Amino acid sequence: MDDVIIPVAFFLILAGAVVAVAYFQSLRNRERDRQWADAMEQYRVVVERARTEQEATKLQLVEMSHQVKALEKLLLSVD
Structure with missing residues (x-):
């Protein structure tokens, strides 16, 4: 009976250590x-x-393009 206690205790301690390491690694990974x-x-x-911001800038560019076209049309009509 004494021959069984030491190996069983060793494997229980080893299993506990493996579980503890896995638990702490899991916490770290989480x-x-x-x-x-x-x-x-x-x-x-x-x-x-x-x-x-990109969409707002695009809308501003479209608006400015229309204004430039209107100004260009106005300048061409003056000539």
């Missing part, structure tokens, strides 16, 4: 995944803001 998700959310916000 935290890294959370940080990555936060970074991607910030990236999405920046991209959305850039898209909005």
Whole structure:
């Protein structure tokens, strides 16, 4: 009976150590995944803001193009 206790205790301690290491690695991976998700959310916000600004700039360019065409037409009519 004494011959069985030491190997069983060894394997139980070894299994506990493996479980503890896996648990802490899982916690670390979860935290890294959370940080990555936060970074991607910030990236999405920046991209959305850039898209909005780009659309506003495009509308301004279209408006300015119409104004230039109107001015060009006015200048041609003066001649």
